[in-house]
Amino acid sequence: MTTAPMPDTVSATADRHGHRFLLIGKKTIFSYHLGLYYVPIHAFQMITRFGLPDGLRDTYLADLAAHEDQQVYYSLFTEGHWPLQDIVDGKRTSLPVELERVTVDAQGNRTFTPILDAVDVTCRKEDVVHYRPLDPEAGYPDFVTALSFGQGDEVHLTHRLAGAPNWDEVITTVNPQGFQPGDLTPAATVTTTVKDPHGAAPKSPLTTGTRYEGKIGDRTVAFTAGRQGWWNNTSLNKK
Structure with a gap:
């Protein structure tokens, strides 16, 4: 299944399709799935923890520190429209992800800019904190x-x-x-x-x-x- 990119975003990954997970936290970093009500593959609210390599973690924390007082978010983009249930069931144990800085302009448009080349993160079903359909x-x-x-x-x-x-x-x-x-x-x-x-x-x-x-x-x-x-x-x- 494929869908068009979100119309209010600009991204170097706009011609590809996949899941995005927002990075939340400093001491322990959680990942929050970017949900969409009317796109079935994304119509889920999900919170989990990924095993992040040191380079990704350090890049995220350093960039966050530099933009702490700005409307800047961070996401992991992983290509492919596979079911999130694969993580919940333990069928998928790793993901290739790109770290993105998410900036917002005066009109509310979001730009997803890759700031780190793709790396693998690990995922475990026991690290899923919340998962439910929208x-x-x-x-x-x-x-x-x-x-x-x-x-x-x-x-x-x-x-x-x-x-x-x-x-x-x-x-x-x-x-x-x-x-x-x-x-x-x-x-x-x-x-x-x-x-x-x-x-x-x-x-x-x-x-x-x-x-x-x-x-x-x-x-x-x-x-x-x-x-x-x-x-x-x-x-x-x-x-």
């Missing part, structure tokens, strides 16, 4: 809900995708409180006190630097919204 017909929650993942004091939140249209986002928290190791693997659902906008929000409902509370089950957690590691309210929803 359902554009699902209802919206009353409040913004997120999936928590990370390790130790490095806690990330990604918007739990419900119905379409919607927005896709990953943030790293600052001073997270109340999170337990079992909330991060597998990813737990965090329900905040912020009203869900029920659509493709024009900007994040979680403001950087603002303190929020939420619930995991009956337990209260708290966090300050920190650096945004991914944002998409456009190609996510394109039919």
Whole structure:
């Protein structure tokens, strides 16, 4: 199966087709699949960890440090439209990937620029933190809900995708409180006190630097919204 490149992106890999995984974190680096509601092979929300070679890890961390205060993201591009279930089932144990710097212009167009030649990363089914299909017909929650993942004091939140249209986002928290190791693997659902906008929000409902509370089950957690590691309210929803 092949599909056209996402129309709001420019990329040196635009004439090829494959999966992209956003890199999230510093101490422990996670990979977040770039999901698309209406492209069946990409209609999944997935969080996992890849085994990264030192050269890729060092290049990513150095480039991130140089762009820490900018709207810059990082992705791994791997060619081919194979099913993500292959990772979940343990059928696929390695991937050739290219490290990309993702920049965003004033109109919101994203440019994916390779900054490291292709290398192999390893993947293990036991490192999958979250995996679920997207359902554009699902209802919206009353409040913004997120999936928590990370390790130790490095806690990330990604918007739990419900119905379409919607927005896709990953943030790293600052001073997270109340999170337990079992909330991060597998990813737990965090329900905040912020009203869900029920659509493709024009900007994040979680403001950087603002303190929020939420619930995991009956337990209260708290966090300050920190650096945004991914944002998409456009190609996510394109039919």
